[in-house]
Amino acid sequence: MALIRAELLKVATTRLWWVMLLVMLAYVAIPLGFAVFSAGTTGANGQVIIPARDTAAFQELVWGMGTGGSLFAAVLGVVMMTGEYRYQTITTTLLVTPKRVRVVAAKLAASLVVGVLLGLAALLLTGVTLLVTVLAAGGEPVLTGTVARVAASVLVVLALYALFGLGLGALIKNQIGALLAVIIWIYIVDSVINLVPVLQPLARWTPGGATSALTSTGVTFGIDMSYLLPPWAGGLVLLGYGLLFSALASATTLRRDIT
Amino acid sequence: MIWVSLWIIGSTMSAIEIRELSKSFGPVRAVDGVSFTVEAGTITGYLGPNGAGKTTTLRSLLGLVTADSGSALVNGRRYVELDHPLTEVGAVLEATNFHPGRTAYDHLRVLCTAARLPLTRARDALERVGLAEVAGKRVLGFSMGMRQRLALATALIGDPKVYILDEPANGLDPAGIQWLRGFMRFLAHEQGAAVLVSSHVLAEVEQTVDNVVIIAKGRLVRQGTLAELVSNGGAPVIRVRTAKPDELRPALERQGAEVELADGVLRVRNLGVEAIGAVALEERVVLTEMTEERGDLQQVFLQLTGEGQG
Numbered sequence: 001m002a003l004i005r006a007e008l009l010k011v012a013t014t015r016l017w018w019v020m021l022l023v024m025l026a027y028v029a030i031p032l033g034f035a036v037f038s039a040g041t042t043g044a045n046g047q048v049i050i051p052a053r054d055t056a057a058f059q060e061l062v063w064g065m066g067t068g069g070s071l072f073a074a075v076l077g078v079v080m081m082t083g084e085y086r087y088q089t090i091t092t093t094l095l096v097t098p099k100r101v102r103v104v105a106a107k108l109a110a111s112l113v114v115g116v117l118l119g120l121a122a123l124l125l126t127g128v129t130l131l132v133t134v135l136a137a138g139g140e141p142v143l144t145g146t147v148a149r150v151a152a153s154v155l156v157v158l159a160l161y162a163l164f165g166l167g168l169g170a171l172i173k174n175q176i177g178a179l180l181a182v183i184i185w186i187y188i189v190d191s192v193i194n195l196v197p198v199l200q201p202l203a204r205w206t207p208g209g210a211t212s213a214l215t216s217t218g219v220t221f222g223i224d225m226s227y228l229l230p231p232w233a234g235g236l237v238l239l240g241y242g243l244l245f246s247a248l249a250s251a252t253t254l255r256r257d258i259t
Numbered sequence: 260m261i262w263v264s265l266w267i268i269g270s271t272m273s274a275i276e277i278r279e280l281s282k283s284f285g286p287v288r289a290v291d292g293v294s295f296t297v298e299a300g301t302i303t304g305y306l307g308p309n310g311a312g313k314t315t316t317l318r319s320l321l322g323l324v325t326a327d328s329g330s331a332l333v334n335g336r337r338y339v340e341l342d343h344p345l346t347e348v349g350a351v352l353e354a355t356n357f358h359p360g361r362t363a364y365d366h367l368r369v370l371c372t373a374a375r376l377p378l379t380r381a382r383d384a385l386e387r388v389g390l391a392e393v394a395g396k397r398v399l400g401f402s403m404g405m406r407q408r409l410a411l412a413t414a415l416i417g418d419p420k421v422y423i424l425d426e427p428a429n430g431l432d433p434a435g436i437q438w439l440r441g442f443m444r445f446l447a448h449e450q451g452a453a454v455l456v457s458s459h460v461l462a463e464v465e466q467t468v469d470n471v472v473i474i475a476k477g478r479l480v481r482q483g484t485l486a487e488l489v490s491n492g493g494a495p496v497i498r499v500r501t502a503k504p505d506e507l508r509p510a511l512e513r514q515g516a517e518v519e520l521a522d523g524v525l526r527v528r529n530l531g532v533e534a535i536g537a538v539a540l541e542e543r544v545v546l547t548e549m550t551e552e553r554g555d556l557q558q559v560f561l562q563l564t565g566e567g568q569g
Contacts, residue, residue, distance in 0.1 A: 002374075013365035014358055014360045083358060091356050
């Protein structure tokens with residue numbers, strides 16, 4: 001526990017975390033705003049693209065928008081690991097705790113905590129936005145099973161993406177390199193695989209596809225989302241990636257010579 | 260019984276014991292069969308040119324680098340086996356071991372938290388190295404010397420009895436070096452700590468260390484006390500100044516001394532200070548100076564490490 005607190009203190013005593021927090025909130029606000037202002041959009045044949053503000057479906061959809069912050073959770077995770085190499089604080093860290101497996105475990109746990117905290121901030125923004133919008137539209141806030149699942153998914157997704165970032169940072173010690181890798185993966189590779197129909201059988205197994213599955217509410221923006229796994233399977237896929245990246249962080253950090 | 264055996268272990272164990280340590284990085288044999296010990300209450304200078312293998316030795320000792328063979332023990336155990344390493348060993352490695360955006364105090368606070376030490380230790384350590392006034396400042400604006408002091412504070416935080424300092428004088432101004440010397444002497448000679456300090460500049464540690472270990476190209480070339488190292492450059496020479504060198508010289512030579520006269524000063528070998536004094540008394544010659552010439556340590560160092568002329 002002391003080591004997890006020390007790892008969180010490392011994040012809290014530098015400035016990056018609140019920069020990431022603010023940028024993430026701004027970034028999550030974009031789809032939130034889009035959903036609020038385009039609510040009630042229907043397609044040419046009258047099918048619902050974005051549900052109306054006074055419906056439960058609208059609330060279920062909006063609660064999941066915090067997953068847009070996953071990139072920022074991943075960036076914080078990357079920096080929690082690569083910052084140690086960039087500033088050579090890894091030396092001090094390992095002098096304090098020479099049993100490296102403890103350091104890796106503490107870092108993994110701390111990255112999950114950081115992700116959950118970002119998730120809570122995203123949910124808070126989502127909740128306030130929803131409350132104002134729904135009340136103004138004459139509806140009332142609902143707590144359906146789907147709302148609970150989708151909101152919890154935001155926490156899980158951001159926590160795991162922070163962990164993915166940490167594992168990637170352990171593999172690619174170079175901070176800029178690791179950040180580029182995480183951005184390219186989340187923004188380009190994962191998005192392309194999920195948008196190109198031919199690749200969709202593969203897409204359901206990507207972290208992005210699994211996230212979509214976990215937060216799916218039946219609202220599809222008119223896109224065919226049938227390729228996605230069921231929510232529970234999406235959760236398992238994400239968890240699998242979590243284990244993979246944990247193994248990656250361990251395998252690299254436990255053996256490496258720190259020169 | 261157990262206390263007896265513990266006492267025996269405690270009294271025979273060196274604070275630092277390096278035995279047949281070897282480590283290669285690819286084709287480069289950075290450390291090649293190095294062995295030496297450091298005892299409590301002494302300062303040992305670990306000397307050698309840049310790239311000789313000093314840092315690799317120290318990093319192996321601290322569990323940061325995994326040696327290929329041999330052992331490196333602190334208080335009889337491998338560093339990675341220590342449960343509370345900061346309370347046993349204080350280490351200073353590079354000066355750049357800080358996140359520039361973190362304050363000096365926060366840096367130590369993180370360490371105290373991880374090491375389960377009371378936070379008051381952070382303030383204490385900053386005071387001991389003279390950084391109390393900049394505790395709340397971010398390391399970004401610190402000079403090289405201030406970073407070195409902060410690094411030393413991290414070593415002091417657990418109040419250990421073994422110190423491993425890798426080129427701690429780098430970046431310090433003359434006043435800082437003076438302070439560092441005094442500090443190392445205080446730790447070793449007054450607090451009874453074992454201090455292992457590496458340097459590529461002999462003059463930096465010459466006045467401070469009790470023992471020296473010299474390494475070149477990964478191999479240990481000499482170890483011993485500073486005095487032994489100097490005398491190895493030849494028999495000690497005593498400079499004798501007198502108004503009547505021509506009278507004193509034959510008397511000294513009769514006692515078996517080897518004497519040469521240069522610029523009116525006698526340089527005497529094979530005869531001690533006391534014997535020379537006795538001869539002078541017998542010959543009723545007034546001596547105006549008698550000094551033991553120090554062998555040129557720097558020269559010895561350069562020869563041993565293969566950095567000399569040639």
